[in-house]
Amino acid sequence: MTTHREKKAALRMERLALRDAISPEQRIEKSLAIAEHAGDEIEFDPGTVISGFFPIRSEMDVRPLMARLRARGARLGLPVIVSRQQIVFRELVPDGTLVDTGFGTFGPGPDAEEVDPDIMLVPLSAFDATGHRIGYGAGLYDRAIDQIRKKGLNPRLIGIAFDLQEVAHVPAETHDVSLDAILTESGLRHFR
Template identity: 60%
Template sequence: MTSLKDLKKQLRLEALGRRDALDIGWRIEASLRMAEIGASAIDFEPGTIVSGFLPIRSEADTRPLISALRDRGAKLCLPIVLDRETIIFRELLRGAPMVDTGFGTSGPGPEAPVVDPELMLVPLAAFDPRGHRLGYGAGHYDRAIARLHAAGRKPRLIGIAFDCQEVVRVPDEDHDVVIPEILTESGLRRFAPQL
């Protein structure tokens, strides 16, 4: 019998394999489409703190999207991996130097202010039609979101993925965070709240 952990690992590997197989030129065009869609479909008040992320491996490139959101008045931040357990968010200021932040990522250095995002663009490996997601397996975002919730903050969560990362069903556990919206190259999907 396959364990839940093994099933998640298999779904993750399959979805990431499909994403990795996408032509680089197609990924660029799809990322630009996502930016166009997101720039008009994601509503927020000027001054809202929005966390983006810089792409690693074959992820969608969110830089055009976060640039468009900045042009509409968003205050940007990026996730910083502090250790195997913790990520924080540092403000992304135009022209500020970027530093290696580990795990193949880069972001603002320690001189940048730490902020709590109000709207989070969340990377993922796979998602299902209910808004359940599989991350990369380290649980960074689940813990970061739980920390924000414990502090009384309820950031709006929008997953970022390509359509090919959708699976029939992500096996879910009590600690998993449901993502109510997913932005792909075909649009911004909104999922009904779970009862």
């Protein structure tokens, strides 16, 4: 019998292979499309902390969207891996120094302010129509979200993916964190 973990691993490999096959030119166009779709549609008050991420491998590039959100008054944060089990979010400020933060990406250094996001743009490998997601298997975002919630905060979770990363069903487990919305090149869809 196949376990949830094995099913997730198979879906992860399948969807990441499809994502990897997107040409660099298409990836740029689709990344610009999400900024166009959601740059004004994501609701927040000025000063709201929104965490994004710098793309690794074939991920959607949310930097154009982040720039748009900053122009609307958002404070931006980026994830920084502080151990194999933990990420924190540090504020991304204009002209701030970026350092290697692991997994082939960059983020603010240890001198940057740690922030708790009000809205999180969440990378993923697969998602379904109910808001369940499959990450990359390390559980870093699930643990980070849990730590933020233990502080009494409830960040809005917006998954970032390409349309082709949608699957019919994600085998969700009790510890899995569901998304509030998904943002793809087709637009922003809310789950709750």
